[in-house]
Amino acid sequence: MELSKEERETIIIFNEEDDQAEVFTYNRALASRLQRLSLKHPELCRLVKRNSFGAVSYRIPKRLVHISLPKTEDWKEAARRKALDFASSAEKRG
DSSP: OOOOTTTOOEEEEOOSSOSEEEEEEOOHHHHHHHHHHHHHOTTTOEEEEEOTTSOEEEEEEGGGOOOOOOOOHHHHHHHHHHHHHHHHHHHHHO
16 A cells, blocks of 8 residues: 555654654655764764555654744855855865
């Protein structure tokens, strides 16, 4: 049985007391990212369970959960200039 897109949820659960969050997801890209994090930093990210429909649950520090604001055109231009300046100075050094 295959789940619909609507049924394939991502749920992030945490409370005010604990410093850990649990991420439950069917999203393949997020699951893959969490798996890479758990392999590279097992002290930060741990697989809790995997279900028969393809979902995974990981425990991660709450501080890794964040929501970012959309990037403005000004921000994008400043970041582009900063990257170009860094690349230019790296070429000069070496």
